[in-house]
Amino acid sequence: MTENDFMSEHDIRTAFFQAMSQMYRTEVPLYGDLLDIVDDVNGKVLAGSPDLELDLRRRGELDRLGQERHGAIRVGTAAELSMMRRVFAVMGMHPVGYYDLSVAGVPVHSTAFRPVKLEGLNRNPFRVFTSLLRLELIDDHALRAEATKLLSQRKIFTDRAIALVEQFERDGGLDGESATEFVREVLETFRWHSDTVVDSETYEKLHDVHRLIADVACFRGPHINHLTPRTLDIDAAQEEMQARGINAKDVIEGPPRREVPILLRQTSFKALEEEVRFNDGANGVMGTHTARFGEIEQRGLALTPKGRALYDTLLDAARGEEGSQAHNYEQRLQEVFARFPDDLNTLRQEGLGYFNYRLADSFKPDRIGVSDLEALIAGGVVEASPVIYEDFLPVSAAGVFQSNLGGTEQRSYSATEAQADFEKALGANVADPFTLYEAMEAASMASVRAALGAATASDKR
Structure with a gap:
């Protein structure tokens, strides 16, 4: 408790993270397998590198490793996004970065809610990558109107959750009892619901426009679609996933394996095909929906604008026209990134990180x-x-989204970055x-x- 008898934002964030992790482990048992894999890999890395463990401890980063997660959600309206910002503020999480995923064929733009200061990051670096559906990218006006109507009719936060956010904003904090209630009430927003709010015909129409549109507009709330632990060796984690028969992605998104990890590398198992009930008739009609998947990430050095420009140039060269689907992509990535310095002193002296x-x-x-x-x-x-890089990479995020929305699905949305519109919906600058x-x-x-x-x-x- 603080001197005002308020629970600290870090403690509320930790309590919420723990509750969400437990809920998701119950809903998606394979998530528990990922946690086991990451724990095993991290344990082996630390046992084999005592200097690394000592360095992490000295920097205050060792304790955060076992609890580090990022989650991802998708909301449908400006009102939902704005309220989400207020909810995360209670947990000391603020919008950082703007990501336009439409250029990669995903009709959303996004930000990441996370702690912004080193103390908060080392206490608990929980982040939630939050995407807003871009209805204006639906060319079919009738379907756009249908999706708009569906989203306007839903309420994703409980009345009590809203009241507790207002209490926090009015009083400047929440006491222990109110904070516990806040965690319980807000968790409901992220829970999976197997009943859709549409009939199967409407679902299929929206699904045919883009699977992600159906995922957002056809359900009662923005179910958490993945919860990602951090590993110290993502290549070893990927191999272990495959060894255990988990249907993992073929390619790790992000930079290649290096002596000095940079930015963010991600892999995942493919989205689950889950049974849902469509709102057809009195008893409904059973069907399936794919949305939730399991992801693992490895975080490295945060790059300066100079370093990021070099990274983007090299990544574009490696991807070429075929992107990460090319059969020799990983080899080409390694070859191209040989131009990127791979020792700490050079990276620092050249102003790359x-x-x-x-x-x-x-x-x-x-x-x-x-x-x-x-x-x-x-x-x-x-x-x-x-x-440590605490944020995300739009190309990698889009790659994970696409591979878990079916892999073959492609769209060619034009470059329509709209950060001002996003911030207006958010009610704040990122x-x-x-x-x-x-x-x-x-x-x-x-x-x-x-x-x-x-x-x-x-x-x-």
Whole structure:
């Protein structure tokens, strides 16, 4: 509890994450298998690399590893998105980044709700990738009107959840009892419902326009469609998935395997074909729907704009016209990315990635003879460690979405990025990820300078 007897946003976020993880494990048992695989792989990586475990512990990142997840949901209206923003704010999660997935054939644009400061990320880095359906991309006016009508009639939050959000906004926090109730009520928004709100004919029409449109418009709420644990070795996790007979993707999305991981690599098992009841007649008609899948991710160094520009250029070259479906894609990816530096010092010195700076544990004031950062690092006075990438990659997200919506489904939406429209629906601006990473790096450098200054002054006394 805080001094105002409010539960901290970090504790509310952790409680919600734990409740959602338990719910999803019950709904999708294969998710539990993924957790077991990730635990096994991470344990082996740490056992084989004591220096890595020590480094993660020193940076405050070891404890977050076992609880790290990101989830994904899809909402249908501006009102739903705006209320979702208010709900996540109770948990200390704020919109970061804008992603236009329409250019990759997925009719949504998105943001990620997550903690924005290092303390919150290390306490619990839970994130939810949240997409808003773009109804204007439905060319059939009658179907667009049908989808609009369906979405306008649903209410995805309970009355009590809304009241608790309003209480939080009015009072500045929630006490323990109210926070527990908040978690319970908000969890209902993300629960799977096997009964659709449409008949089978309407479902098929929307499904034929795009499977994702049917997934959003034909159900009572934005069921969580995956919950992703973080692994330290996604290649080993992929091999273990296949060894256990799990229907995994053929290609890992994102950059190739490297000595220094960068950005985000993702793989998943294919979406489950789940039994649903369509609203046909008194008793309904049984059918199937595919939406929910299981994903694993590996996170690496956050890249600067310069590093990201190089990454995007190389990725475009590797994908070519065939994208990640090419039979030699992984080999081509490795060859192309040979141009991307693969050691921490070069990445840092060339300004390709963001780093956290700290005084070495062995630091002694009498060793300070220079103020140049490179000399301090070379002399073992200051240590630099990678800032972890906390966000997402639109090409990878679209690749995972498409592979789990059937793989063969393609659309050719034009580049219609509409961040202003998205932010209007959201009711707030999205934070720029680069600005957040830059602030993290700058804060660590300022802390080092302050500590060096204090140590020097103390030594002179």
